[in-house]
Amino acid sequence: MNNQQTDCECDTTPQALLSIDEALELLLNSAKVTRSTQWLGLDDALNKILAVDIYADIFVPSFDNSAMDGYALNLKEEQINISGGTTFKITDRIPAGSTGNTLASGCAARLFTGAPIPKGANTVVMQEECELIEDESSIEIYRPIALNENIRPMGNDIQSGDVILSKGKQLQPQDIALVASVGVGKLEVFNKIKVGVFFTGNELIEPGKSLQQGQIFNSNRYALVALLNKLDCEVINLGNIKDTLGATCQALEKLKSSCNLIITTGGVSVGEEDHIKPAVEKLGQLNLWRIKMKPGKPLALGCIGDCAFIGLPGNPVSAMVTFLLFARPFIKKMQGASNYLNIPFKVAANFDWHRAKPRREFVRVRLERTITPMQVNQYPKQGSDVLSSMVWADGLVEIPEEKTFKQGEILNFYPLNEMML
Structure with a gap:
């Protein structure tokens, strides 16, 4: 998959690396919140996102x-x-x-x-x-x-006229209980956004088939679909398609009319030869960003008609990390969520960082919960191909650019379980 630029102002000069904050701001500013809503009973509303404020029209309790x-x-x-x-x-x-x-x-x-x-x-x-x-x-x-x-006393919990839940709230069990306590039986929530995916590459084969020389199993397909399902998206998965410009254009055309967003993995680093970049540029607009981060760096944002497009890097760890850091908040904002940013908390590093790096790094780590303040240990192999590190880790720790430190340094920690909600 390919590299892309959204105003299609393809410049021959090398593109400066964007900071993570700059890239995230640009990405979120382009996210369009869905307007499609539906009414659901309380039993079906879990994890949905409220489309309107909920007011109480009674006191709770209604009597002393x-x-x-x-x-x-x-x-x-x-x-x-x-x-x-x-x-x-x-x-x-x-x-x-x-x-x-x-x-x-x-x-x-x-x-x-x-x-x-x-x-x-x-x-x-x-x-x-x-x-x-x-x-x-x-x-x-x-x-x-x-x-x-x-x-x-009457109204000890809720006063009549109170806003008890605000638009953009992702509904949890306690929220559903609260609206039930004021007699609300149905909720207006945003519909699922539809995300289309497909995968190209002659080297990719499906798990379960025999692996030939030069081939790899397509793990990114299953990672991406699983991540989108965790975010309660409706996934339209075209699977593996022929690695030709015609087939790529056909897949994009098929998805653009029925999806809010298309996501692909691979082929977005500078100089790669594939058909995603020319296909998106032919049908719409494309921006390729080189981001000052590791793992990751290449990220593509564009649109085909009213359908947004995100191209993630191809290495499995890079694809997952950039999805969590960029695609997730983009999707959450599209879904109408008021809290769409990833929120870290502070931990102490249980390791030294000897060499300053020019890019911000997101290191796969595991919490040591028996120590206060909590510490994190890093996985020994941090390559973007080491998918086992994502299974071992329970979060990412953020190491700023040009930084060295000794054990005990306080850093931002992003828990994986919260980044997948």
């Missing part, structure tokens, strides 16, 4: 209720915070889901967690602090009692 099993009291003024035993006659029993009678002064009502506080009651005492007396017709309490103990 008990925070525990116990007794609601109509506490007289002279009974507040006095020491010694205080006696209350039990005049009512209120299970959850029912409404009690007005509670007279100096009386108690047996009630249970979530039950409405009856009129006249002004505090609740847990059952373990009450002693039943007089054939269980009364209770006695031997500690000082304050007003409004263990009462959850």
Whole structure:
């Protein structure tokens, strides 16, 4: 696959390397948020992205209720915070889901967690602090009692009119529970974006077939499709196509009308001979960026009609890392997500970095969780062909350009599990 430039201003002078921040800004500025939405029931809304703000039109709870099993009291003024035993006659029993009678002064009502506080009651005492007396017709309490103990007031959780979830939120189980608590039964969410993929290269064969001299198994196909599925994209996979300009143009034409985005891997480094670059330039626009990073460097961005195009590098680690750092936030923004950037946290390096490098490096590392602050160990082989390093690692640590350091240096760590959501 090939190198590309989006205004098609193909210059013969070498292109300056872009910083990661510059490239990401350019990429995200070109992302178009989908406008396609649908209504889904709550059982089907998990991991979908909200297309509108959700407002509460009720108070939660909608009535004052008990925070525990116990007794609601109509506490007289002279009974507040006095020491010694205080006696209350039990005049009512209120299970959850029912409404009690007005509670007279100096009386108690047996009630249970979530039950409405009856009129006249002004505090609740847990059952373990009450002693039943007089054939269980009364209770006695031997500690000082304050007003409004263990009462959850109306609107304690949510006020009517509150925005409880904002547009762009990717729905988690707790979000779905929250909207259910205000009586919302359906949600307007963004539809899945459609991402088309295909793969060229006479050297690529499918797993399960016999490997001949000079051939390699096409791992990038399965990595890319799996990554897109993790991001809840609808994948249109044309598989391996003939390595000709005509077949490449035909594949792009087929995908452009039905997809929001096309992604390919390979053939985007300067000077490579393949058909992706001329095919995209023939049908649309293309920009090739050389990014000041390792693994990676070549990245292509373009469009064919209204369909965006991203070309990732071909080495398996480079393809995965550039997908996570660039394609993922691009896709998340297209999906309508408000939080689309990769967010690192700080860790300490459990290794030295002796030689300053001209490119920012993303080193495959594994967390040592038993040490505070958490440390990371690097995989011994960091080549862009070493796919086993991505299986061993649980994250990428970011090493700035022209940097040397000793063990203990604090660095940015990007967890792989969070970069695949």
